[in-house]
Amino acid sequence: MERLKMENETYLQIYHLVNRPEDIDTLSLEFGESVGVIAAILNQKIVSKVKRKMGLLQKRGKNFRYLWEKGMDINTLATNNDVPATLMASVIIRELGYSKKHVLKNLDTLDDRRLASEIEEATSSDHFFSPKAHALQVVKGQMGEDIISKWLDHHQLGYSTEEDLRAMGMQKTPDFFLDKPLYVDDTEVGWIESKAMFGDEREHSHYYKKQFQHYEREYGTGMVIYWYGHIDTLEFEGNLIRDHNFYTDLNEEIDDEINELLSSTL
Known part of the structure; x- marks a missing residue:
């Protein structure tokens, strides 16, 4: 890919x-x-x-x-x-x-x-x-989260989901909070957020203010996945920004799901 x-x-x-x-x-x-x-x-x-x-x-x-x-x-x-x-x-x-x-x-x-x-x-x-368009965006978002979940399960990495964290009373919750940190390129990743969108400056800034800065404060450093890619100037100091390539080539099932997600239009 x-x-x-x-x-x-x-x-x-x-x-x-x-x-x-x-x-x-x-x-x-x-x-x-x-x-x-x-x-x-x-x-x-x-x-x-x-x-x-x-x-x-x-x-x-x-x-x-x-x-x-x-x-x-x-x-x-x-x-x-x-x-x-x-x-x-x-x-x-x-x-x-x-x-x-x-x-x-x-x-x-x-x-x-x-x-x-x-x-x-x-x-x-x-x-x-339209309601149909909104429903499709929800489906894409769920597809991205499902891929991450399967990847974490494959690597036997324990985690709490957004729903788990909310049940514990947490207000600002990433999609995944890891039981133990994952180290990627010498960066400690404690949480993962899945975004079924393209990461441009506007969207990243919006979600930094709305979500990411709260995750940093509550859970430490983490990783954001922009499934449809991101511009090369995007920065997230101390944290990681990745695209679908991080999860590619794990197994045929996950690769097929990534291909389906990238082939999804409007």
């Missing part, structure tokens, strides 16, 4: 060029990266863009409702405003006084059949914010 530690210049090129799911296969061939890597970068780009636009989107909710009531469908509203269709559907749902959570789970009970039909179409076409 290819090394996924990506030069920052290459990452910036891919980030600039990938804008739609249709770009993934082409850029995968052009840059010699797995489709999973390109898809991860696209997903993070879309999420970042949407976060910047959410405030304005919500402020214009009444305008969007007016246009929808005049006959403009949800997908067209989303396209015209360059936002994922599920988010536009959420705005319309809220403006109409419904509960988003209830509506998305109970479309067949919605009296407004036009609204139900357009919501279904919006979520079906949305690769980034």
